[in-house]
Amino acid sequence: MNIALLLEMAADAATDRIALVCDGKRWTYGELLAAARGAYELIVDSGASHVALLDESSEASVIALFGAALAGVPYCPLNYRLADADLAGLLGRIAPALIVGDAARVARLTPDQGHVVYPRAEFTLAAQEAVASDGADYDAGEGVAIQLFTSGTTAAPKAAILRHSNLVSYILGTVEFASAEESDAALVSVPPYHIAGIAALISSIYAQRRIVLLPAFAPDAWLKLVDAERATNAFVVPTMLSRIIHALDKGIYADISSLRSIAYGGGKMPLELIQRALDLFPDTGFTNAYGLTETSSTVALLGPEEHRAAHGASDPKVRARLASVGKPLPTIELEIRGESGEVLPHGQPGEIYVRGDQVSGEYREKSALDADGWFPTRDAGYLDEDGYLFLSGRADDVIVRGGENISPGEIEDVLLTHPAIADVAAVAIPSAEWGEAVGLAAVLRGGCDQPGDEELKELIRARLRSSRVPERILFVPSLPYNEMGKLLRREVKLILAE
Structure with a gap:
């Protein structure tokens, strides 16, 4: 199953429902699908081996994601904050690519690699105006959907790949189709090259939730969007939450009463910060989502009820769960292993291994899965006696x-x-x-x-x-x-x- 089918299902079920809001412009599910099919034409005509994004989040990033899926070409959002030398190396590894975004920078860094480059607005317009070819084949199969470059260590970054089957498995295991009310809105402010941003887009589309994009995070802009769009859901990294709370403490006013759910992840959440957030947002459900690029996003969750129970608990064991990342998803197997590969008992720290259909564990260079399909996360942690996962550091010192x-x-x-x-x-x-x-x-x-x-x-x-x-x-x-x-x-x- 190709991830583009998720958008097609949503558009068939609710063609005129608003799917996307960015910089004041609104896109229905029908318009978004039509633009993705136009992008398919551009991608096929270009002969590109990858579709890359070198830009902030926008409607163009969503159109490129699903256009690439329809065309059966990997979508590869790049970190536009990289130094020139690092970015040039990544551009060389995906040549020839159709690139959406900073055309001047691509021309300066890699003028002779055969890239086809569209500035954001030009790509969006071209996708809208493209005429579908006779007999267009949108059945692109289940190959590589996403390629994300890791941050690397002293060596070149690895190219982590997620197949359509990995992403679809994650969505089908965590999201109910068309489960969102028409008034539901998800505020997405994480960068487009982060797996959490991609997962938020795909899951919201399958649920038929309105996606509100904030291209560049700033706490006052985030609060204003929550107020203006009556956002019901949001995903933040801990630093964003810290800055949002600081803005509220400084007296920046916004009506945030619509926020029913805030998920967070992507880094360690300071205990005092989540405690402050639970006090400041008494009617909002918080979810700690732990996952990795190689696992198609979330593999363990600490849910809203568990947050509130831990925050108000007198039992030290229950209160300690606020520092955990919750329990593995039902579709995920998780083990803690020692240095010799042995499975460790509850309470004993070691390296976290995961297995499941959503787990890719695959790189362009090679697969990291063992013979039984287990992926070593390189994160260290332990499970308590009730199955809650506690992280205790990064095995690779990142x-x-x-x-x-x-x-x-x-x-x-x-x-x-x-x-x-x-x-x-x-x-x-x-x-x-x-x-x-x-x-x-x-x-x-x-x-x-x-x-x-x-x-x-x-x-x-x-x-x-x-x-x-x-x-x-x-x-x-x-x-x-x-x-x-x-x-x-x-x-x-x-x-x-x-």
């Missing part, structure tokens, strides 16, 4: 800042270019605003003067981007390594904490 995965290696490589830095380690440190932030432990090269914090921060900002700038820098005599020469990042975190 820093998750505001829902964005940050590789310590990329920061370390930049700092090691400084003549006064002999050794350095970047690790996650707790942050009330971001969930996690970057902390640095650095070793000064002999005979050199210690550089100032601002000098090192500016080096990182210039070579990478502001999200990689550390909140804390500490100079130490040496870094801890084991006998095999492996950096002990856990000990580095303790040093920074002290």
Whole structure:
């Protein structure tokens, strides 16, 4: 089953219902399907191997997603915040592509790779005006639907792929067709290259919920959209929720009484932040959704009733569940395994493994599934005796800042270019605003003067981007390594904490 069928079902059942709102423009389900079929014509005519998005969320991103599905071509939204060198490398790996978005940047970075590029408005208009060819075949099969590049470590980013069967399995297991009322509206503000954004689009369309897109998140704009569109559902990363609460505390007014449900995920939720949110939104149901790109989004949920029960509980065990990510979905198998691959008992931390039809675990380079179909998430955690999943860190030491995965290696490589830095380690440190932030432990090269914090921060900002700038820098005599020469990042975190 192709994900485009989900849009076709919605359009057949409610052609004139509003499907999408972006920058004040409204699209019905019938209009959205017609534009996707027009995009199909553009994609087929281009001969592209991929359909890429290099832009913020808009109606063009939705049209491109379903147009690519109809054409049987992978949809590949790119992180437009990447540095030029990194983006150029990704553009080369998907050539020749039909690219929607920043035409000038594509022309500057990859002028000779055969890309067909449409600015956002031009693509949308061309898709609307395209005439369906005689005998157009929209039965594109169940191949690769989505390709998302991982954040990478010190090596090139991996190309994670999700097949139509993975995404459809997730939707059919979590969403009831046409279950939304016509007044229901989902506010989507996560970036289009995040799996949560893609899952929110597809699930809302299958439920026939109105999608309200906010291309660039800002707390005041988010609140105004909730008020103006009477949004009933929303998904945020913890950093967004922190900024929304801060805006409300500053006195920004909005009528948010329509909000029945807020789901969050993409990073660690500080306990004090979700407690404050539960107090501030007493009539809103909160859901903690834990998942990964490779699992087609959510694999475990802590639901609204569990949030409220934990928040008001006197039993310490029940209250502790507010720090969990809930229980695995009924369609998901989940195990905690030790270093030798053995399944661990309740309460004992290890690496989280998952299995199910929605789990891809597949990359263009190779599959990460074991012989029995289990996917190692590289997340560490444990299950309590009642089956609640608690995360206890990242097995691969990735820093998750505001829902964005940050590789310590990329920061370390930049700092090691400084003549006064002999050794350095970047690790996650707790942050009330971001969930996690970057902390640095650095070793000064002999005979050199210690550089100032601002000098090192500016080096990182210039070579990478502001999200990689550390909140804390500490100079130490040496870094801890084991006998095999492996950096002990856990000990580095303790040093920074002290």
